[in-house]
Amino acid sequence: MKYRKIPEETIRRMPRYLRAFSTLQSENQGYISSQLLAERLHLNPPQIRKDLSYFGAFGTRGIGYPVQSTAEQIRSILKLNITQRAALVGAGRLGTAIASYHGFSLFGFDIAAVFDNDRQKIGRRIGGRTIEDVSRIGSVGSRGIQLAILAVPAEAAQTCADQLIKAGIKGILSLSPCYLETPKRIKVISIDLAMELGTLPYYL
Amino acid sequence: MKYRKIPEETIRRMPRYLRAFSTLQSENQGYISSQLLAERLHLNPPQIRKDLSYFGAFGTRGIGYPVQSTAEQIRSILKLNITQRAALVGAGRLGTAIASYHGFSLFGFDIAAVFDNDRQKIGRRIGGRTIEDVSRIGSVGSRGIQLAILAVPAEAAQTCADQLIKAGIKGILSLSPCYLETPKRIKVISIDLAMELGTLPYYL
Numbered sequence: 001m002k003y004r005k006i007p008e009e010t011i012r013r014m015p016r017y018l019r020a021f022s023t024l025q026s027e028n029q030g031y032i033s034s035q036l037l038a039e040r041l042h043l044n045p046p047q048i049r050k051d052l053s054y055f056g057a058f059g060t061r062g063i064g065y066p067v068q069s070t071a072e073q074i075r076s077i078l079k080l081n082i083t084q085r086a087a088l089v090g091a092g093r094l095g096t097a098i099a100s101y102h103g104f105s106l107f108g109f110d111i112a113a114v115f116d117n118d119r120q121k122i123g124r125r126i127g128g129r130t131i132e133d134v135s136r137i138g139s140v141g142s143r144g145i146q147l148a149i150l151a152v153p154a155e156a157a158q159t160c161a162d163q164l165i166k167a168g169i170k171g172i173l174s175l176s177p178c179y180l181e182t183p184k185r186i187k188v189i190s191i192d193l194a195m196e197l198g199t200l201p202y203y204l
Numbered sequence: 205m206k207y208r209k210i211p212e213e214t215i216r217r218m219p220r221y222l223r224a225f226s227t228l229q230s231e232n233q234g235y236i237s238s239q240l241l242a243e244r245l246h247l248n249p250p251q252i253r254k255d256l257s258y259f260g261a262f263g264t265r266g267i268g269y270p271v272q273s274t275a276e277q278i279r280s281i282l283k284l285n286i287t288q289r290a291a292l293v294g295a296g297r298l299g300t301a302i303a304s305y306h307g308f309s310l311f312g313f314d315i316a317a318v319f320d321n322d323r324q325k326i327g328r329r330i331g332g333r334t335i336e337d338v339s340r341i342g343s344v345g346s347r348g349i350q351l352a353i354l355a356v357p358a359e360a361a362q363t364c365a366d367q368l369i370k371a372g373i374k375g376i377l378s379l380s381p382c383y384l385e386t387p388k389r390i391k392v393i394s395i396d397l398a399m400e401l402g403t404l405p406y407y408l
Contacts, residue, residue, distance in 0.1 A: 015402030042383055079405035086401070093301035100297055103381050103398035147404050171404035173397070177307050179246055187407035189400050193377070194307035196393050197290070198219030200351055200375035201283035203391035 006054045013051055014078055015107065016041055021071035022106070033064035085112035087140050087169070089160050090151035091121050091131045094175055098151055099127030112145055117156075134160070141168030154178040161188075210258045217255055218282055219311065220245055225275035226310065237268035289316035291344050291373070293364050294355035295325050295335045298379055302355055303331030316349055321360075338364070345372030358382040365392075 020040050024032055034045040034052075041048070049059065052070070055077050059065040075081040086104075088095055088111050099111055111127055117134040124131050137160070140148070148169045152160050157176035164172065171187040174180055177195070180188055224244050228236055238249040238256075245252070253263065256274070259281050263269040279285040292303055292315050303315055315331055321338040328335050341364070344352070352373045356364050361380035368376065375391045378384055381399070384392055 015399045097297035097301045107402045195219045198311045
């Protein structure tokens with residue numbers, strides 16, 4: 001089931017809600033009010049109520065949201081109730097950092113394959129995976145991998161993206177500092193660290 | 205001079221404009237129309253015209269924006285016309301990737317100091333800098349550093365941020381997966397890779 005009108009900004013906040021609800025689960029909390037949730041997340045309560053209502057989660061006045069079922073609901077809608085396998089392309093410094101990053105496991109991500117084109121790197125292990133030759137990228141579809149993380153130099157990014165999409169990848173988190181030309185059905189999230197840092201001096 | 209009413213989303217797009225205008229400068233282009241700029245940036249022309257107008261840059265109908273002066277104008281308003289010195293805190297895998305990342309130099313950033321608390325790392329060199337003991341973090345102010353990049357584990361991030369702010373840091377790009385409690389005058393941009401990846405499966 002997909003609620004078509006959910007704003008992208010709401011979707012972007014949902015993993016934060018999920019992280020909060022996961023923590024609340026581990027604390028064995030039964031209910032949480034939007035007020036307390038707002039304090040944890042540094043958001044405002046009406047925003048939270050609005051966001052969660054898109055997902056069909058409604059708190060009870062004076063009681064709040066049931067932690068267990070709301071967590072399950074968010075996890076299910078974000079499709080994070082199943083292990084999501086992701087391919088990492090690029091085993092340079094940034095790729096290596098990503099392969100060993102524990103934060104992904106919180107959401108059930110499994111970096112199931114790592115690719116690089118450097119013969120020196122192929123066959124080595126990072127983050128518990130053996131680095132494979134990028135020529136094997138076409139195998140991701142048959143291995144049940146639908147997501148990819150791109151951490152290659154800008155000049156290689158488009159080619160890699162094309163290969164990934166041809167192989168059946170449907171979502172890409174790109175850390176390569178360039179725009180990717182992709183079909184509309186492919187979801188791309190781009191993070192360009194230099195661009196982010198580039199806005200800071202303005203505020204000095 | 206500061207134009208108070210510029211929306212944050214516009215500021216976030218400005219480094220993209222600057223990168224495009226820098227490229228146009230290196231291509232010795234005299235003028236660029238909002239239409240052509242839109243094609244390069246994959247934005248729409250009215251958006252571009254609106255964004256640039258906030259910065260006092262106005263194209264001429266049929267001619268476009270003068271490349272040289274618009275680039276200088278954007279660079280100056282973003283305060284990227286001078287070298288911006290930044291401190292990097294955390295010389296783990298992610299920090300090491302950041303210290304060696306060439307993308308920052310495009311905007312004139314200089315990673316002028318690197319700190320870590322690991323005795324094994326202190327004294328080693330990454331990205332052309334010697335890793336310093338984090339206890340020296342208080343020296344950043346006197347070294348003309350106003351920006352910091354945080355790449356420490358979540359549990360260390362708040363303490364580091366507090367120390368950086370006490371030392372005179374005014375802007376922080378945080379890659380630590382947690383919320384930072386900071387005074388309003390401090391500009392914080394947080395990037396949480398797991399949160400970003402966490403939204404992708406929804407779109408599958």
